[in-house]
Amino acid sequence: MPQSPLHAGLPAGQPHPEWLALAAQGLFLEAAAVSRTTSNMPEICSRVCPQERLCEGACILNCRTEPVAIGAVERFINEFAFHHSTVEIARAPANGRRVAVIGSGPGGLSAADELAQLGYAVTVFESQLVPGGLLVNGIPAFKLEKSIVERRIELLTKAGVEFRLGVNVGRDLGLADLRREFDAVFLAVGAQQAKPLDVPGAGLAGVLPSLPFLIQKNVPAMAGEFPPIEVAGRRIVVLGGGDTAMDCLRTALRGGAQSAICLYRRDLANMPGSRKEYYNALEEGAQFEFLTNPLELVDNGQGAVSAVRCVRMALGEPDASGRRKPRPVAGSEFTVPADLILVAYGFDPVPFPAGSEFAQIATTEWGSLFVDNDQMTSVPGVFSGGDAVRGPSLVVHAVRDARKAVAGIHRFLSRPPVQTAAAQFRG
Numbered sequence: 001m002p003q004s005p006l007h008a009g010l011p012a013g014q015p016h017p018e019w020l021a022l023a024a025q026g027l028f029l030e031a032a033a034v035s036r037t038t039s040n041m042p043e044i045c046s047r048v049c050p051q052e053r054l055c056e057g058a059c060i061l062n063c064r065t066e067p068v069a070i071g072a073v074e075r076f077i078n079e080f081a082f083h084h085s086t087v088e089i090a091r092a093p094a095n096g097r098r099v100a101v102i103g104s105g106p107g108g109l110s111a112a113d114e115l116a117q118l119g120y121a122v123t124v125f126e127s128q129l130v131p132g133g134l135l136v137n138g139i140p141a142f143k144l145e146k147s148i149v150e151r152r153i154e155l156l157t158k159a160g161v162e163f164r165l166g167v168n169v170g171r172d173l174g175l176a177d178l179r180r181e182f183d184a185v186f187l188a189v190g191a192q193q194a195k196p197l198d199v200p201g202a203g204l205a206g207v208l209p210s211l212p213f214l215i216q217k218n219v220p221a222m223a224g225e226f227p228p229i230e231v232a233g234r235r236i237v238v239l240g241g242g243d244t245a246m247d248c249l250r251t252a253l254r255g256g257a258q259s260a261i262c263l264y265r266r267d268l269a270n271m272p273g274s275r276k277e278y279y280n281a282l283e284e285g286a287q288f289e290f291l292t293n294p295l296e297l298v299d300n301g302q303g304a305v306s307a308v309r310c311v312r313m314a315l316g317e318p319d320a321s322g323r324r325k326p327r328p329v330a331g332s333e334f335t336v337p338a339d340l341i342l343v344a345y346g347f348d349p350v351p352f353p354a355g356s357e358f359a360q361i362a363t364t365e366w367g368s369l370f371v372d373n374d375q376m377t378s379v380p381g382v383f384s385g386g387d388a389v390r391g392p393s394l395v396v397h398a399v400r401d402a403r404k405a406v407a408g409i410h411r412f413l414s415r416p417p418v419q420t421a422a423a424q425f426r427g
Contacts, residue, residue, distance in 0.1 A: 105133025201297030374408025
């Protein structure tokens with residue numbers, strides 16, 4: 001039987017028609033239970049994933065009227081279930097095997113959930129002192145309340161998942177140590193290395209990558225290497241057109257910025273960011289200059305940025321990906337004043353340090369981890385998924401990869417014990 005358009009638009013194969021039908025009957029707890037069968041954090045995905053490009057974009061009502069508000073319904077039924085204390089992690093009897101999860105973002109938390117349900121002893125290692133990864137430090141609270149993530153982590157803790165915080169795997173703990181202590185490892189390390197801005201003046205004071213700015217405003221205790229980034233009364237320019245750019249614009253405006261302008265080299269139709277986030281940013285006062293590309297950052301004479309010299313762009317022929325390639329329009333240069341530039345051009349996986357035991361794991365030409373159909377890397381017993389494998393993507397994709405990886409881990413550890421990595425080390 002062919003898939004319905006809605007099923008085809010669901011990246012994790014979620015049973016949306018089934019739980020929508022239950023919700024329509026007022027069976028909210030039953031609907032929430034069905035929604036949790038394919039997602040380990042539906043209350044989070046429904047808040048941060050771009051439904052207009054996924055499930056709602058595939059709704060059959062689109063050709064006649066507004067689509068069903070699937071995200072809002074999913075939020076409601078799962079909050080209803082939490083309110084009635086029916087959300088729990090049903091843990092199987094302990095199977096005697098141990099698995100390490102590296103990273104506590106959406107992929108790591110989902111993997112820990114799935115593993116606990118199968119009876120594994122799970123330890124999650126997180127380099128920060130606050131668990132949650134980018135769910136906590138990268139997504140502003142106006143999109144995802146921190147208490148929502150904390151509630152999910154509390155559920156995992158009650159299910160027996162151990163969190164070891166402030167541990168930098170690769171520096172404090174090597175791969176050999178992990179393989180000796182655990183039967184399998186899941187790497188959910190994400191992709192947090194900012195893509196560079198390659199124009200003259202990129203090294204001026206007042207030019208910052210987006211993520212440190214968002215982390216500092218979301219979790220001040222994790223401010224890191226940058227001094228306090230002040231936006232009140234300042235002219236903020238954001239480079240890029242994804243959801244991170246929208247988060248920067250809204251965060252700056254909420255911090256009292258005089259103005260927040262987004263410069264994006266393609267048009268609105270080709271902007272990768274969520275339309276919902278774009279309209280939210282507009283509503284809060286953000287300005288957009290489409291078909292605009294920076295040529296140079298202007299020095300104020302004291303080593304700090306004072307403006308962005310730009311050029312207008314026109315969309316030419318489609319490139320290899322099918323997107324129309326922007327090209328500069330001769331004689332169209334203009335200048336945008338700026339006191340602070342936030343670069344939101346996206347992220348790449350952070351390479352493992354040269355000489356690190358983790359450097360033996362095979363990577364693609366783009367620096368992402370290479371995995372097989374079971375999400376296993378080139379090192380037996382070491383699995384991965386999410387942004388570390390596919391590059392920057394959606395929370396729902398990280399959840400799906402984690403579930404697939406856990407199924408692969410379960411198959412791997414169902415082999416005779418002598419074949420597991422930990423057993424080889426234990427000899």
